[in-house]
Amino acid sequence: xxxxxxxxIKVIYHLSLVSPKGINTNxxxxxxxxxxxxVTDMVKKLAEKELVDYQKYxxxxxxxxxxxAAKMIxxxxxxxxxxxxxxxxxxxxxxxxxxxxxxxxxSEKLINRLDEFLGFPKEDxxxxxxxxxxxxxxxxxxxxxxxxGLNKKVMCLGVKDSSPSFLQYLDKHxxxxxxxxxxxxxxxxxxxxxxxxxxxEILISNKIAGNLFVxxx
Amino acid sequence: xxxxxxxxIKVIYHLSLVSPKGINTNxxxxxxxxxxxxVTDMVKKLAEKELVDYQKYxxxxxxxxxxxAAKMIxxxxxxxxxxxxxxxxxxxxxxxxxxxxxxxxxSEKLINRLDEFLGFPKEDxxxxxxxxxxxxxxxxxxxxxxxxGLNKKVMCLGVKDSSPSFLQYLDKHxxxxxxxxxxxxxxxxxxxxxxxxxxxEILISNKIAGNLFVxxx
DNA sequence: AATAATTTTTAGTTTTGTCTAAATTTATTT
DNA sequence: AAATAAATTTAGACAAAACTAAAAATTATT
Ligand SMILES: [Mn+2]
Ligand SMILES: [Mn+2]
Ligand SMILES: [Mn+2]
Ligand SMILES: [Mn+2]
Numbered sequence: 001x002x003x004x005x006x007x008x009i010k011v012i013y014h015l016s017l018v019s020p021k022g023i024n025t026n027x028x029x030x031x032x033x034x035x036x037x038x039v040t041d042m043v044k045k046l047a048e049k050e051l052v053d054y055q056k057y058x059x060x061x062x063x064x065x066x067x068x069a070a071k072m073i074x075x076x077x078x079x080x081x082x083x084x085x086x087x088x089x090x091x092x093x094x095x096x097x098x099x100x101x102x103x104x105x106x107s108e109k110l111i112n113r114l115d116e117f118l119g120f121p122k123e124d125x126x127x128x129x130x131x132x133x134x135x136x137x138x139x140x141x142x143x144x145x146x147x148x149g150l151n152k153k154v155m156c157l158g159v160k161d162s163s164p165s166f167l168q169y170l171d172k173h174x175x176x177x178x179x180x181x182x183x184x185x186x187x188x189x190x191x192x193x194x195x196x197x198x199x200x201e202i203l204i205s206n207k208i209a210g211n212l213f214v215x216x217x
Numbered sequence: 218x219x220x221x222x223x224x225x226i227k228v229i230y231h232l233s234l235v236s237p238k239g240i241n242t243n244x245x246x247x248x249x250x251x252x253x254x255x256v257t258d259m260v261k262k263l264a265e266k267e268l269v270d271y272q273k274y275x276x277x278x279x280x281x282x283x284x285x286a287a288k289m290i291x292x293x294x295x296x297x298x299x300x301x302x303x304x305x306x307x308x309x310x311x312x313x314x315x316x317x318x319x320x321x322x323x324s325e326k327l328i329n330r331l332d333e334f335l336g337f338p339k340e341d342x343x344x345x346x347x348x349x350x351x352x353x354x355x356x357x358x359x360x361x362x363x364x365x366g367l368n369k370k371v372m373c374l375g376v377k378d379s380s381p382s383f384l385q386y387l388d389k390h391x392x393x394x395x396x397x398x399x400x401x402x403x404x405x406x407x408x409x410x411x412x413x414x415x416x417x418e419i420l421i422s423n424k425i426a427g428n429l430f431v432x433x434x
Numbered sequence: 435a436a437t438a439a440t441t442t443t444t445a446g447t448t449t450t451g452t453c454t455a456a457a458t459t460t461a462t463t464t
Numbered sequence: 465a466a467a468t469a470a471a472t473t474t475a476g477a478c479a480a481a482a483c484t485a486a487a488a489a490t491t492a493t494t
Contacts, residue, residue: 004451025472038452040473045450057459057472088330101322107315113305221481242442255482257443262480274442274489 001049003104006073007032008042009051010103012062013070022059071135076111077103078124083114085125092125093167108133126167127158127177127213143216145181146191146209153182154214161211170212173202181214218266220321223290224249225259226268227320229279230287239276288352293328294320295341295348300331302342309342310384325350343384344375344394344430360433362398363408363426370399371431378428387429390419398431 001009011031015023028039047054051066062070080102084090090098105111112133115121122138123129129137142157156179159166170176175197184201185194191206218226228248232240245256264271268283279287297319301307307315322328329350332338339355340346346354359374373396376383387393392414401418402411408423 002450026470034451035453036472037454037474041451084327088327088334090330094326098322098324098327101324105315105318105322107318110301110305110315113307117305219480243440251481252483253442254444254484258481 001051001069004042005046005049005051006069006104008039008046009062009066009070010073010077012052012060013067013074016062022061024059028060068135071131071137072111073103075131075133075135076105078128078130079111079114079118079121081124081126082118082121082130086118086121091167091171092162093164093171095125096162096164123158125177126162141215142213144210145183145193145212145214146206148183148214148216150183150186152216153180155180155217156212156214158213159211160213166208166211169208173204174198175212180217218286221259222263222266222268223286223321225256225263226279226283226287227290227294229269229277230284230291233279239278241276245277285352288348288354289328290320292348292350292352293322295345296328296331296335296338298341298343299335299338299347303335303338308384308388309379310381310388312342313379313381340375342394343379358432359430361427362400362410362429362431363423365400365431365433367400367403369433370397372397372434373429373431375430376428377430383425383428386425390421391415392429397434 008028011028012023015027015031025036025039025043028043029036032039043052043054043060046052046060046066050063051069052060052062054060077099080099081095084095084098085092115133120132121130123140127142129139131137140157144160145154145156148154156175156177158177159170175181179197182196183193184196187193191209193204193206193209195202195204225245228245229240232244232248242253242256242260245260246253249256260269260271260277263269263277263283267280268286269277269279271277294316297316298312301312301315302309332350337349338347340357344359346356348354357374361377362371362373365371373392373394375394376387392398396414399413400410401413404410408426410421410423410426412419412421
């Protein structure tokens with residue numbers, strides 16, 4: 001598999017998690033920052049290699065082979081992120097782009113040794129699960145903070161968006177994985193929230209709340 | 218710089234260390250396992266980018282810019298090799314091919330952090346010097362075992378060839394960096410050597426001796 | 435100095451992955 | 465059920481990096 005094929009497979013995998021039907025051309029093009037026509041070309045090649053099932057105009061779905069390949073790329077991405085944060089002291093907002101490169105290093109042995117070196121972590125720095133060598137991963141029940149009712153106490157478990165700007169926003173407000181938050185107000189007009197954290201009240205927008213995964217505690 | 222450009226620059230650098238004149242097309246083609254015509258194409262591109270000086274039929278030399286770029290690739294290659302051996306328990310014969318991939322990961326910050334994490338090693342697992350972030354590296358006086366006179370005692374400091382088959386040969390005969398060796402016979406006919414190591418006599422060919430760097434002790 | 439051998443460059447293809455523009459199919463409105 | 469809009473595919477082009485085969489330049493040999 002080439003660098004580019006791996007990126008497509010990974011994007012199709014991520015899109016599949018949200019909508020389990022056929023993944024359409026434009027959605028892939030949007031994620032990969034290319035054009036629909038380029039996606040059509042690549043999708044044909046992936047179908048040739050039996051990594052996806054594809055019928056014209058009907059979108060694609062991963063085959064078993066494609067699904068496994070995707071999980072192995074995600075495994076590499078997330079293990080490298082853990083390495084960068086745990087061993088090289090990178091911050092959680094710095095690691096994604098580096099992992100985008102490192103995930104393409106082709107060696108099962110390397111990634112399995114790295115896994116071991118890191119102590120077989122179950123989650124990456126953004127709270128996302130790390131597939132094991134067979135593709136198995138834990139499934140933690142989480143919901144978006146924006147969907148939790150008033151007066152509930154929650155713990156922060158992950159982020160939906162792991163862009164530097166969002167992560168830096170969280171850092172600025174001292175919100176990290178494990179933080180405990182109580183929702184004390186929901187503004188009907190814009191769905192912004194007032195939350196209580198470490199005895200301090202913070203106002204956060206609905207967009208922020210819609211990118212934070214939490215569980216009620 | 219693309220993956221391929223980096224490989225060319227690195228090869229030109231390695232050839233420059235042996236012969237400091239213009240590096241010729243065929244030599245590059247041989248190292249990179251491509252054809253002379255491909256080399257000509259690439260060399261023109263590198264000249265465009267001012268990484269090499271190039272005149273038709275006269276070979277290439279690295280510019281200052283090209284030399285620095287080459288050293289940074291070598292730095293990455295060797296630091297990743299140290300990482301694989303020291304932290305992930307790879308053997309010295311396994312790491313070269315992996316480092317060939319890892320050396321292309323583009324991040325100064327990553328490689329400087331890795332350097333620090335490894336304790337700023339001065340040499341890689343094959344005894345080759347690791348350039349620091351400015352391109353500086355130690356120069357250890359070494360010579361090939363094949364060039365050392367009879368009855369001399371030497372210490373093994375590095376390998377010229379780091380192919381798995383040669384390294385595995387050394388492992389089999391328990392020769393590693395730091396091993397102390399005494400030359401007790403040189404066969405005039407084929408220049409093979411009888412050496413004394415840990416009280417044991419071993420016969421090694423001239424080809425083996427011509428790939429082992431040592432210093433007289 | 436002329437010829438032969440070797441090396442290097444040029445010219446023309448190929449493959450991979452991308453693009454734009456046009457054509458086609460599917461979905462949505464009237 | 466048409467008509468319109470949106471999504472998708474096709475056709476044709478391009479850049480990067482490789483190749484083969486032929487031409488040109490350099491080097492070695494008679
Ligand atoms: Mn990431
Ligand atoms: Mn992540
Ligand atoms: Mn190496
Ligand atoms: Mn090495």
